[in-house]
Amino acid sequence: MQDRSDLTRHLVSLSAELLAADPTDSEALVRIGAAVEEALEATEAWLPQDQEPLTLILAVLQAVYEKRCPNADAAMMAMATAAAVAAGTAGGRPEEIPDAPAVLAQLRGLAAAEPQAPASAPETSAPQNIAGAAAPQAPSASKPDQAAPASDYAQPFTMPADTDLSLLAEFAVECLDHIAAAEGSLLELESNPDLPEPINVVFRAFHTIKGTSGFLGLDRVQRLAHLAENLLDRAREGKIHIRGGYADLALESCDVLRTLIESVREVQPGAQVPVPPKFPELLAVLANPEAAGVGEESEDAPALRVGDILVGQGRAQREQVEDVAARQGDRKIGESLVEDGVAAAKDVAQALRTQDKLTGRSAGEATIRVGTERLDSLINMVGELVIAQSMVAQDPDVQNRARPRLQRNVAHAGKIIRELQDLSMSLRMVPLKATFQKMARLVRDLARKAGKDVRFVTEGEDTEIDRNMVEVLNDPLVHMMRNSVDHGVESAADRTAAGKEATGTVRLRAYHSAGNVVLVLQDDGKGLNRDKILAKARDRGLVESGKELSESEIFALIFHPGFSTADQVTDISGRGVGMDVVKKGIESLRGRVDVESRPGQGTTFTIRLPLTMAITDGMLVRVGEQRYLLPIVSIERSFQPESETLSTVTGRGEMVLVRGELLPMLRMHRLFTVPAAVTDPCHALLIIIEGEGRRCALMVDELLGQQQVVIKSLGKSFEQVAGISGGAILGDGRVGLILDPQGLLELADRSAASMAA
Amino acid sequence: MSEQTNTATVDPATKAGKYLTFALGKEEYGVEILKVREIIGMMEITSVPRTPHFVKGVVNLRGKVIPVVDLRLKFNMEEADRTEETCIIVVAFRGMEMGVVVDRVSEVLDIDGEQIEDAPAFGVDVDTDFILGMGKANGRVTILLDIAKVLTNGELEELATTADTAA
Numbered sequence: 001m002q003d004r005s006d007l008t009r010h011l012v013s014l015s016a017e018l019l020a021a022d023p024t025d026s027e028a029l030v031r032i033g034a035a036v037e038e039a040l041e042a043t044e045a046w047l048p049q050d051q052e053p054l055t056l057i058l059a060v061l062q063a064v065y066e067k068r069c070p071n072a073d074a075a076m077m078a079m080a081t082a083a084a085v086a087a088g089t090a091g092g093r094p095e096e097i098p099d100a101p102a103v104l105a106q107l108r109g110l111a112a113a114e115p116q117a118p119a120s121a122p123e124t125s126a127p128q129n130i131a132g133a134a135a136p137q138a139p140s141a142s143k144p145d146q147a148a149p150a151s152d153y154a155q156p157f158t159m160p161a162d163t164d165l166s167l168l169a170e171f172a173v174e175c176l177d178h179i180a181a182a183e184g185s186l187l188e189l190e191s192n193p194d195l196p197e198p199i200n201v202v203f204r205a206f207h208t209i210k211g212t213s214g215f216l217g218l219d220r221v222q223r224l225a226h227l228a229e230n231l232l233d234r235a236r237e238g239k240i241h242i243r244g245g246y247a248d249l250a251l252e253s254c255d256v257l258r259t260l261i262e263s264v265r266e267v268q269p270g271a272q273v274p275v276p277p278k279f280p281e282l283l284a285v286l287a288n289p290e291a292a293g294v295g296e297e298s299e300d301a302p303a304l305r306v307g308d309i310l311v312g313q314g315r316a317q318r319e320q321v322e323d324v325a326a327r328q329g330d331r332k333i334g335e336s337l338v339e340d341g342v343a344a345a346k347d348v349a350q351a352l353r354t355q356d357k358l359t360g361r362s363a364g365e366a367t368i369r370v371g372t373e374r375l376d377s378l379i380n381m382v383g384e385l386v387i388a389q390s391m392v393a394q395d396p397d398v399q400n401r402a403r404p405r406l407q408r409n410v411a412h413a414g415k416i417i418r419e420l421q422d423l424s425m426s427l428r429m430v431p432l433k434a435t436f437q438k439m440a441r442l443v444r445d446l447a448r449k450a451g452k453d454v455r456f457v458t459e460g461e462d463t464e465i466d467r468n469m470v471e472v473l474n475d476p477l478v479h480m481m482r483n484s485v486d487h488g489v490e491s492a493a494d495r496t497a498a499g500k501e502a503t504g505t506v507r508l509r510a511y512h513s514a515g516n517v518v519l520v521l522q523d524d525g526k527g528l529n530r531d532k533i534l535a536k537a538r539d540r541g542l543v544e545s546g547k548e549l550s551e552s553e554i555f556a557l558i559f560h561p562g563f564s565t566a567d568q569v570t571d572i573s574g575r576g577v578g579m580d581v582v583k584k585g586i587e588s589l590r591g592r593v594d595v596e597s598r599p600g601q602g603t604t605f606t607i608r609l610p611l612t613m614a615i616t617d618g619m620l621v622r623v624g625e626q627r628y629l630l631p632i633v634s635i636e637r638s639f640q641p642e643s644e645t646l647s648t649v650t651g652r653g654e655m656v657l658v659r660g661e662l663l664p665m666l667r668m669h670r671l672f673t674v675p676a677a678v679t680d681p682c683h684a685l686l687i688i689i690e691g692e693g694r695r696c697a698l699m700v701d702e703l704l705g706q707q708q709v710v711i712k713s714l715g716k717s718f719e720q721v722a723g724i725s726g727g728a729i730l731g732d733g734r735v736g737l738i739l740d741p742q743g744l745l746e747l748a749d750r751s752a753a754s755m756a757a
Numbered sequence: 758m759s760e761q762t763n764t765a766t767v768d769p770a771t772k773a774g775k776y777l778t779f780a781l782g783k784e785e786y787g788v789e790i791l792k793v794r795e796i797i798g799m800m801e802i803t804s805v806p807r808t809p810h811f812v813k814g815v816v817n818l819r820g821k822v823i824p825v826v827d828l829r830l831k832f833n834m835e836e837a838d839r840t841e842e843t844c845i846i847v848v849a850f851r852g853m854e855m856g857v858v859v860d861r862v863s864e865v866l867d868i869d870g871e872q873i874e875d876a877p878a879f880g881v882d883v884d885t886d887f888i889l890g891m892g893k894a895n896g897r898v899t900i901l902l903d904i905a906k907v908l909t910n911g912e913l914e915e916l917a918t919t920a921d922t923a924a
Contacts, residue, residue, distance in 0.1 A: 380820030387817075626804065672806030712822045714805070714815060715853060721807055727815055727822040735803040735815045735822050 031226055035214070156272040157220055159264065171212050172265040173369065175221075178205035179254050179261075184437035186242065186250050187444065193241040202242075202250065203232040209257065220275060221260050227286035228253040245294035249285065251441075256282055310343050317342070372468065375427055382417075382424040387733040389417045429464040432510050432519075435474060436461040439481050443506055446485040453492050453503040454485055463510040465517050469589055469609060473519075476585035476593075480521050480605055481506070483579070488525030488603055498600060500524070512633055516591075519607040528597040530554050555595040559583040618728065618738060620704040621687070623668045624677035627736055628700075629709060629728055634741040636688040636695065638703060643682050653752045656686060656697045663688065664696045666748045671723065677701055689741045696745055707731070711738060722747045772889050773870040778899055779846065779859040781829055782837070786859075787866060787892055787899045794847040794854060796862055799839055816856060818847065825856035826908060850905040857904070866899065868892045873901065 182205035185198035210225035231250060234240045242250060259276045267273045285292040310321060320342045337343045392398060393410050400406075436458045447454035465473075489495075489504030496502050507522040530551065537543040537557045558579045586593045591609035618629035645657040646665070654665040665686065669677035678684040678701045686697040709728035714737075718724070725740035776787030777796075797818070802825050804814035811830035815822050825845060829836055837843070842861040847854055876888035887906035892899040 383820050674806070714822055715824055717812075717824050717853075717855075718805055718808070718815070721805060723807075724805065727803070729817050729820060729822075732801075733817055734801045735817050737803060737805060737815075 031230070156274045158272055159218075159267050168216060169265065170369070171216060172261050174212070175209050175261045176258060177367075178208055179258050180434060180437065181205055183251065183254050183441050184434070186247060186254070187437065187440045189242045190247055190444075193243040193247075196236070199232060199235050199242060203229060203236055206232060206253075209261075218260075218264060220273075220279070221257065221264065224253060224257055224260065224279070224283060224286070227283060228257070231286060231289065246289065249289055249294050252282060253286065310337070310347060372428075379424045379427065382421050383729050384733075386417055386421050387729065387731065389414050390731055391733070428467055430467045430470055431462045431464050432470070433461040435470055435477065436508060436510075438474070439477060439508055442478060442481050443485055446482060447489075450486060451491070452485065452489055454489055455503050455505045457505060457507045458509070459507070460510040463512060463517060465510075465609070469517075472585060472589055473609075476582040476607070477519075477521075479579070479582045481508075484521060484523040484525065484603070488523040488527075490526050494526075498526075517609045519609070521605045521607070522602060523604075524602040527599045527601055527603050528555055528558070528595070529599070530597075533557055552594070552596070555597055558595065559593070618707050618709050618736075619687075620707055620730070620736065621668075621685075621700040622702050622704055623672070623700050624674040626672070626674050627704065627730065627734075628668070629707070629730075629736045629738045630687065630689065630698070631738065631741070632706065634689045636690055638685050638687040640684075641681050641686050641697075646681055653748070654681075656681075658688060658697065664748060664752075665699060666696055666744060667699045669699075671744065671747055671751070689744070694745055696748065698744065709736070709738075771870075772873050772901065773868055776866045776868055776892065776899065776901060777846065778863040778866050780861045780863060781832065781859055782834055785863065785897055785899045786828075787868075787901045788846065788848065788857075788904045789889075789901075790865060792848045792850055792904055794849045797845050797847060797856075799843045799845060799858070813858060816845070818854070818856070821854070823847065823854045823856055825858060827858045828907075829858070829860075831907065848904050848908075851909075855908055857908070866892065866894055868894050868899075868901075 182202040185201040188198045189195060189202075206225045206229035210222050210229055213219075213221035213225060228250060231240075231246065231253075232242070235242045235246070240246055256276050256279060260273075260279075263273050285294060320340075321337065324336050324340055324342055338345045338348055389410075393414055397403075398406055398410050440456050440458065443454055443456040484506050489506065490498070490500075492502040495504060505524050507520070509518075509520040509522070511518055534543065534549065534554050534557075537554075537560075542557060542560060543549060559582070560580065583593055586607055586609070589609050591607060593608075594606045595603065596606070597603040619632055619635055621628050621630055639658075641656055647655050647657070647662075649655050649662075652664065654667075655662045656665045657663075665681065667679075667681075668674065669679070681699055684699050684701055685703060686699055687703075688695055689698050707728075707730070709730075711726040711728060712735075713719075714721070714724070714727050723740055723743040723746075724737050725743065726738045727735045728738055730736040775790040777790050777793050778785055778787045780786070800816055802814040802816050805812065805824075808814075811827050813825045813827045813830075816825050827836065837860055840860070843858065844862055845856040845858055846862065847856050849855075872893050873890040874893065875890055876885040877891070879885065887903050889901040889903045892901050
């Protein structure tokens with residue numbers, strides 16, 4: 001909450017909720033209490049001193065939350081009055097503020113009547129009037145339209161007419177991010193339901209959505225988020241575990257929330273927002289999952305205790321810890337443990353830290369959104385700044401030994417600028433983690449729907465890729481995942497019959513290789529049926545009859561547009577659905593997709609994406625007066641050859657013997673006709689590079705050092721230059737050309753061929 | 758040559774306007790000012806292998822990599838030594854930016870329609886498609902260039918063929 005108007009707005013929405021709440025509904029009271037607590041927390045620092053009514057209201061509300069108030073009815077009335085005060089203050093309409101002193105007097109009486117010992121919960125206490133607390137000012141009639149009774153949740157609702165559209169857009173984006181994060185964590189919980197951090201992430205997601213949607217007056221969103229939050233809160237307290245039915249419920253809440261938010265985003269203020277079809281049912285189930293038959297396999301609920309952490313880490317024996325805990329009394333368990341020699345002080349301290357970390361609310365990363373154009377120009381500018389700085393640093397005046405202070409200052413500035421550069425370089429790149437999580441969710445849902453048992457394994461989710469590419473990559477991946485689960489992996493029965501493990505495995509791997517980002521999607525299903533693909537292709541006239549095709553050529557046919565409709569290729573398990581879309585998507589990123597398949601063993605798709613826009617580590621090499629960047633990933637090693645390891649093989653050009661292996665030697669100065677380069681290999685350096693599984697030794701004059709650079713396109717005119725994949729700005733402001741190992745190898749092939757001819 | 762006649766019949770008034778004039782050897786050339794982005798001093802150019810000889814390479818224009826063409830070489834003139842006055846004119850057309858190395862930038866010339874004459878036809882073998890016209894102002898003749906045609910005429914194809922035949 002930024003300022004007072006935010007607070008008052010929030011109070012208004014709280015008031016509305018309060019008024020609509022059933023005083024005997026303990027669940028609603030708890031919910032309101034939570035919101036009050038939140039408001040208190042957020043406003044404590046700057047709550048205006050002159051607003052005594054407000055502070056008091058909040059104090060009373062908190063008392064209600066803590067169920068210390070003996071009389072629910074009176075409390076409700078006080079709250080209603082309080083709400084009216086808040087609403088009046090918020091609206092800046094003093095005439096609507098009830099007589100403040102009178103309200104205050106009542107509230108004070110109420111506060112005084114509070115017993116110190118916990119009373120019975122408000123929902124069980126019979127409604128009774130406390131004399132003087134029957135506040136006639138309670139304008140409950142003026143408010144009920146703000147909160148919908150539960151039965152109305154199936155109806156479309158109206159967007160508040162005063163909604164700030166830009167705020168709403170931000171809200172939507174933020175919420176969708178939170179939902180995505182929550183989904184990822186929920187999936188993590190599936191395999192390990194006791195991990196506290198994922199639970200916290202999900203909880204925070206719902207919590208934040210609840211809070212923000214409250215400000216915006218989106219009560220449906222708020223309600224759902226709130227109920228989902230309650231579910232997670234129970235998990236946080238260890239009362240339930242997010243698995244089985246609970247996990248499904250939480251995931252469904254994510255889905256419905258997403259649908260809701262997406263429709264909210266598309267609607268104009270004042271217009272009607274449709275509600276997802278199963279919304280009221282979901283709310284009902286969420287409000288009381290157990291009544292709806294949702295549950296998990298019962299299990300003792302281990303709370304997050306220091307002792308448990310210690311036992312879990314193997315630092316202490318469970319019996320001993322429990323023994324200590326039993327006679328611990330008022331003292332802290334950690335102290336007792338150390339004193340009794342059950343655990344070392346160091347371990348206890350560590351466990352406490354772990355506990356703090358696990359329960360803490362600080363783990364969420366705050367983000368803001370910036371347009372990519374501004375980001376790009378920032379990156380460019382920082383790059384130029386680095387160059388300008390190095391020019392200053394190398395200026396003879398600065399290098400003058402007589403001026404040590406200047407030198408020191410310039411060096412200091414340089415350090416800062418380099419840090420700035422590192423930072424700016426990393427801005428555009430995002431790990432594939434979010435994409436992988438989306439896929440995990442997809443696989444899980446698809447497998448459930450198809451009734452198959454599928455294990456989804458991911459590897460290299462920290463592999464970074466340009467943000468723009470992530471978005472384009474999503475669709476093709478979804479298609480491929482669908483194919484793998486739907487049609488690749490067989491049913492458990494078929495798998496057992498084929499002598500395979502009943503659970504199928506779909507594996508998604510990502511890694512950097514030779515300047516590419518490589519994504520490998522592998523399933524251990526039945527594989528492609530090459531004969532049927534070929535027959536179909538011949539049928540459709542895609543392949544001339546009698547023409548022999550290699551295996552990879554046959555498999556490549558599945559990417560043919562029109563080859564993809566299920567009714568035509570049902571027999572080959574429908575694989576190929578949308579595969580042309582996959583290919584198109586990947587090619588729009590200037591990438592490549594290959595398919596490999598073995599009958600009965602599964603299919604592997606390999607997607608190779610170029611690093612356009614990506615950052616790469618390059619080795620700067622010199623040839624004559626030219627300098628080139630070689631992607632580090634493609635470099636195996638470098639060495640100075642001995643003359644006896646060199647040989648010339650007829651028709652294959654120069655070769656060099658490296659560790660018993662004969663590799664072709666490429667002279668850079670010849671390939672690129674660079675003058676004034678070292679021509680004697682024994683005085684030059686050979687770098688062994690690898691591209692697409694092939695290797696060769698590249699001859700350069702010397703290595704100049706490693707640099708992290710942003711790949712820049714050389715523009716349309718130079719797109720096709722063989723052996724060059726792009727340019728990069730070097731430390732001195734000049735452009736360095738980035739070599740493309742694959743292209744160099746092809747270039748060498750061609751020159752060898754022309755030499756042989 | 759019918760195309761050339763077409764260009765020649767274009768109303769000279771449409772060619773009127775401001776031109777940035779520069780020198781290559783003894784000749785004066787002009788390029789439409791609206792196509793000029795900026796003028797930068799000569800800087801280190803990274804040569805790109807396996808490209809036509811008139812392509813000097815690429816330079817870093819504040820973080821952006823742009824190709825640079827030596828207009829002398831493009832016009833089959835002798836390459837000149839760099840002087841203090843040698844500079845690069847950055848032109849923008851069809852969404853791309855390109856640098857052009859010239860001997861010296863002179864001035865911005867405002868030329869009326871009647872001061873512009875069509876490019877002379879030298880005969881079948883001489884391609885003057887890239888010349889907008891001949892401007893006559895201040896007692897001098899300035900060759901007005903259609904810079905987009907100068908730089909793209911056959912260049913991309915040439916690049917592609919260079920890459921192919923180089924093998």
